[in-house]
Amino acid sequence: MYTVVFQKRGLPHAHLLIILLNDYKLLTTEAYDEIIRAELPDANADLDLRKLVLKHMMHGPCGSLDPTNSCMRKKIGSCKFKYPKMFADQTSKGNDSYPIYRRRNTGEVVKVRGHDLDNSWVVPYNPYLLGKFNCHINVEVCSDIKVVKYLYKYICKGHDKIVFSVQNNDANIEIDEVNEYRSARWVSPPEAVWRLFRFPISKMSPNVCRLQVHLDGQQLVSFKKNMDINTIVNNPMVKKTMLTEFFYMNKTNENAMKLNLLYREFPEYFVWSSSDKFWALRQCRCTVDRVVTCHPTEGERYYLRLLLMHVRGPTSYEDLLMVNGEPCSSFRESVEKKGLLQCDNSLTECMSEAASYQMPYSLRRLFATLLVHCNPTNPRELWEQFEESMSEDYKLLQTIEIKEIRYQVLNHINDILHSMGHNVNEYQLIPQTIRTSAAAKEAKEIHFERTITVSEDEVQLHKRLNKNQLTAYDVIINRVFSNKAGAFFIDGPGGTGKIFLYRALLATVRSMGYIALATATSGVAASILPGGRTAHSRFKIPIDINENVSCNISKQSALASLIRDAKLIVWDEASMANKRMLEFFDLLLKDLMDTNILFGRKVVVFGGDFRQTLPVVRNGKKEDFINQSLLYCSIWAKLEKIQLCENMRAKTDPTFCDYLLRIRNGQERLNATNNIEVPNSLIVSFTTERESLDKLFTITYPYLNSSGYDAYCTDSHVILTTKNNFVDEINDMLITQFPGKARTFVGIDETIESDNQSQFEDLLHTLNPTSLPPYILSLKKNCPIMLLRNLNPYEGLCNGTRLNCCEFKTHVLSAKIATGDFKNTHVFIPRIPLLSSNDEKLPVQFKRTQFPVRLCYAMTINKAQGQTLDFVGIYLREPVFSHGQLYVALSRAKSSNCVKLLIRPPTPTSDDDHSTCNIVYDEIIQKAIM
Numbered sequence: 001m002y003t004v005v006f007q008k009r010g011l012p013h014a015h016l017l018i019i020l021l022n023d024y025k026l027l028t029t030e031a032y033d034e035i036i037r038a039e040l041p042d043a044n045a046d047l048d049l050r051k052l053v054l055k056h057m058m059h060g061p062c063g064s065l066d067p068t069n070s071c072m073r074k075k076i077g078s079c080k081f082k083y084p085k086m087f088a089d090q091t092s093k094g095n096d097s098y099p100i101y102r103r104r105n106t107g108e109v110v111k112v113r114g115h116d117l118d119n120s121w122v123v124p125y126n127p128y129l130l131g132k133f134n135c136h137i138n139v140e141v142c143s144d145i146k147v148v149k150y151l152y153k154y155i156c157k158g159h160d161k162i163v164f165s166v167q168n169n170d171a172n173i174e175i176d177e178v179n180e181y182r183s184a185r186w187v188s189p190p191e192a193v194w195r196l197f198r199f200p201i202s203k204m205s206p207n208v209c210r211l212q213v214h215l216d217g218q219q220l221v222s223f224k225k226n227m228d229i230n231t232i233v234n235n236p237m238v239k240k241t242m243l244t245e246f247f248y249m250n251k252t253n254e255n256a257m258k259l260n261l262l263y264r265e266f267p268e269y270f271v272w273s274s275s276d277k278f279w280a281l282r283q284c285r286c287t288v289d290r291v292v293t294c295h296p297t298e299g300e301r302y303y304l305r306l307l308l309m310h311v312r313g314p315t316s317y318e319d320l321l322m323v324n325g326e327p328c329s330s331f332r333e334s335v336e337k338k339g340l341l342q343c344d345n346s347l348t349e350c351m352s353e354a355a356s357y358q359m360p361y362s363l364r365r366l367f368a369t370l371l372v373h374c375n376p377t378n379p380r381e382l383w384e385q386f387e388e389s390m391s392e393d394y395k396l397l398q399t400i401e402i403k404e405i406r407y408q409v410l411n412h413i414n415d416i417l418h419s420m421g422h423n424v425n426e427y428q429l430i431p432q433t434i435r436t437s438a439a440a441k442e443a444k445e446i447h448f449e450r451t452i453t454v455s456e457d458e459v460q461l462h463k464r465l466n467k468n469q470l471t472a473y474d475v476i477i478n479r480v481f482s483n484k485a486g487a488f489f490i491d492g493p494g495g496t497g498k499i500f501l502y503r504a505l506l507a508t509v510r511s512m513g514y515i516a517l518a519t520a521t522s523g524v525a526a527s528i529l530p531g532g533r534t535a536h537s538r539f540k541i542p543i544d545i546n547e548n549v550s551c552n553i554s555k556q557s558a559l560a561s562l563i564r565d566a567k568l569i570v571w572d573e574a575s576m577a578n579k580r581m582l583e584f585f586d587l588l589l590k591d592l593m594d595t596n597i598l599f600g601r602k603v604v605v606f607g608g609d610f611r612q613t614l615p616v617v618r619n620g621k622k623e624d625f626i627n628q629s630l631l632y633c634s635i636w637a638k639l640e641k642i643q644l645c646e647n648m649r650a651k652t653d654p655t656f657c658d659y660l661l662r663i664r665n666g667q668e669r670l671n672a673t674n675n676i677e678v679p680n681s682l683i684v685s686f687t688t689e690r691e692s693l694d695k696l697f698t699i700t701y702p703y704l705n706s707s708g709y710d711a712y713c714t715d716s717h718v719i720l721t722t723k724n725n726f727v728d729e730i731n732d733m734l735i736t737q738f739p740g741k742a743r744t745f746v747g748i749d750e751t752i753e754s755d756n757q758s759q760f761e762d763l764l765h766t767l768n769p770t771s772l773p774p775y776i777l778s779l780k781k782n783c784p785i786m787l788l789r790n791l792n793p794y795e796g797l798c799n800g801t802r803l804n805c806c807e808f809k810t811h812v813l814s815a816k817i818a819t820g821d822f823k824n825t826h827v828f829i830p831r832i833p834l835l836s837s838n839d840e841k842l843p844v845q846f847k848r849t850q851f852p853v854r855l856c857y858a859m860t861i862n863k864a865q866g867q868t869l870d871f872v873g874i875y876l877r878e879p880v881f882s883h884g885q886l887y888v889a890l891s892r893a894k895s896s897n898c899v900k901l902l903i904r905p906p907t908p909t910s911d912d913d914h915s916t917c918n919i920v921y922d923e924i925i926q927k928a929i930m
């Protein structure tokens with residue numbers, strides 16, 4: 001953390017203190033106070049805080065209370081500091097403003113200059129600083145990149161200035177206007193003294209090292225006015241710059257060669273002597289290193305910078321121009337060939353790489369994906385180039401005439417495009433309009449739902465149901481075929497066969513030619529159901545639902561008729577859905593079915609377990625999680641509840657089943673620290689972080705160190721942990737440990753507004769929002785990956801689909817789907833441009849072009865909900881933080897032999913690696929009891 005303390009006018013009129021955080025997390029007021037207390041431990045505790053706030057920190061009165069107050073903007077008639085502020089339950093990031101701090105409406109008022117003012121008039125302050133300095137100190141949390149920039153401007157802008165005139169009342173004196181107006185500065189006595197003694201006004205630590213970038217022979221040269229030009233040109237020192245010497249060091253210095261550093265990493269190990277112009281080995285102190293920015297319009301200099309940011313240990317400009325032993329004619333060409341820039345022919349490259357696998361069926365799917373997601377500038381050219389490769393399988397068929405082949409290929413591409421909501425004629429691949437096939441003529445939603453194939457095994461599933469499942473099955477099927485309404489909730493602990501039951505229901509209805517829609521709250525859960533889609537995408541439920549949101553499905557649309565035709569709708573993991581989603585869904589069905597009866601009189605089967613994780617509420621507290629749950633929605637009381645109780649997943653291990661139930665219901669005995677004791681047999685003992693993690697890795701992935709590879713093992717063995725950043729760390733560690741040569745793929749980050757590109761480029765590379773793939777993606781042959789976008793849900797490619805990466809080339813990944821209905825289907829995945837989501841509160845919106853995947857040796861506990869795994873390694877670096885998480889993690893396993901926990905002790909001195917907290921909200925348990 002950096003701390004910048006700035007006194008605008010010297011003490012005691014200290015005006016502004018800003019804590020600058022090196023990440024952009026918001027601090028709560030409490031956390032902020034804690035930092036201040038740690039920084040300045042000698043607070044003046046005797047001063048009465050309330051009196052101090054009243055004396056120094058009340059704004060106004062202004063606005064209608066006193067329109068003449070100095071803060072009032074005359075033209076608009078409002079306070080320029082926007083007082084009184086709104087009350088807020090929690091601190092949040094403001095929109096183009098300081099944060100909106102928590103401001104509670106306590107109802108308390110105080111009299112200030114004859115007016116009653118409440119909490120909304122208090123200026124943000126810190127109790128400690130107020131107590132210590134007994135003066136007005138406005139404190140703001142610096143939580144946004146824009147504020148950070150403002151902060152630097154503020155430090156350097158100097159004194160406040162004023163222009164004033166001195167007027168002489170003697171009318172006889174001639175007025176000299178020029179002389180009369182003076183430019184002056186406000187300097188208070190303390191500041192004057194501060195400056196006279198040359199005390200530091202600002203301090204920055206650590207030092208920032210700015211690394212120069214220039215093209216060959218275009219370095220900046222400084223010289224004295226009267227120097228001879230030949231002397232300057234012939235002086236070898238003049239030519240030396242940080243960059244030329246960086247090259248030189250990489251060529252000649254043993255340490256530099258061994259370290260093989262990027263330009264930006266170099267000052268960490270070497271220090272630049274600007275007088276003697278050389279890099280010497282660094283002895284102490286750390287720096288923050290920044291390569292000066294270049295705007296993309298600068299052309300070659302910009303591409304040179306791009307290369308310097310990614311090429312390790314370059315020895316010369318010529319070295320940077322080399323790609324696979326071949327010299328390029330420009331830095332741009334080199335950047336393109338290294339895949340660091342979206343080149344004009346990247347889609348052609350992608351297709352030709354994929355064509356080399358000779359898999360025409362997958363190639364046609366890739367072509368369709370490129371048309372939809374990558375927006376090629378000339379689709380016809382791409383088609384003409386690869387028509388041959390995409391037709392190979394049709395050519396082998398004796399039954400098709402040569403002239404028919406082109407139409408067959410285009411028809412297949414059209415079918416795929418159709419499943420993605422597009423039509424081949426949009427792209428004008430051939431001059432003629434293509435007659436659409438019967439399949440593509442039918443509305444895509446209806447076509448795909450009707451053509452879901454139900455295997456004989458699935459049709460027979462109902463015969464394998466246990467007693468409870470069968471009762472539920474009979475009630476629901478009866479309702480479906482008697483055309484009566486039914487809104488059910490299937491409740492049951494993890495592993496009691498809720499999904500198994502849905503599958504039996506779906507198979508029965510579909511095998512009779514009726515439509516049954518399978519949906520789930522999360523993408524991962526949806527990918528387990530045959531023909532499953534997320535409820536959001538199936539019913540077009542907006543991500544941000546508020547009271548004013550209206551239905552996005554027109555009554556005349558194909559989707560509306562599909563929903564109307566559906567005999568059965570299944571919605572898994574409804575306990576994870578925000579109650580507003582269900583209210584929206586109810587209104588949607590009522591509207592489409594023209595009735596006021598619950599869920600439009602349809603047979604709807606929800607399922608889930610309220611003892612597992614609840615709806616995610618960003619920055620939410622316990623009450624928010626509870627309030628957003630379906631349990632606290634008026635619909636809950638109207639649902640017919642059906643209970644499943646036999647744990648089918650772990651039925652071979654009844655002791656483990658009992659243990660899971662106690663964890664689920666919060667009934668496991670607590671120790672003196674209010675934690676539960678985990679049985680020793682489930683624990684991986686904690687020694688050092690690294691050593692213990694290695695142990696967990698080898699237990700979870702026993703084939704880790706062997707040269708042989710067992711795909712089955714990586715598909716159904718997973719490490720679960722609480723937070724996304726832990727997941728990333730573990731994935732990064734595991735990819736290095738698995739056998740094989742890793743290949744890294746660097747993304748391309750572009751700001752939405754091109755003017756911001758040079759300014760934010762380096763920052764964007766460091767951002768790792770969960771909705772986007774990592775900037776640097778490291779993959780190995782056969783590693784497990786997870787798709788991050790709905791590329792084609794009808795063909796098993798949804799957000800959350802797990803795949804095995806078979807092979808990779810620069811522009812295309814070859815992979816196989818690892819789970820669900822489409823298991824083992826081969827697919828090509830191209831790099832696609834992905835937009836960051838507004839939801840993630842990033843400093844700037846941007847587009848990242850990268851393969852839309854993440855590694856998935858490890859995943860978050862919440863993502864694993866609904867899955868059955870053969871082995872679960874649970875890593876609790878921090879205890880679970882929300883309701884049901886521990887239970888979800890443990891209950892993914894089929895028996896106690898298939899689960900291991902690694903618990904990091906709460907403090908470095910503690911050796912408690914076997915107890916942890918189990919969060920179970922009583923309010924939820926009570927409400928969920930039927």
Ligand SMILES: Nc1ncnc2c1ncn2[C@@H]1O[C@H](COP(=O)(O)OP(=O)(O)OP(=O)(O)O)[C@@H](O)[C@H]1O
Pocket residue numbers: 464465466469492493494495496497498499500501609648649865866867868891
């Ligand atoms: N009647 C059954 N016969 C055989 N196996 C079954 C039966 N019911 C469930 N299973 C198996 O038990 C395991 C757990 O079932 P399932 O995933 O349907 O449970 P769930 O209640 O949906 O679990 P969770 O709440 O954790 O998502 C699966 O491997 C499933 O195949």
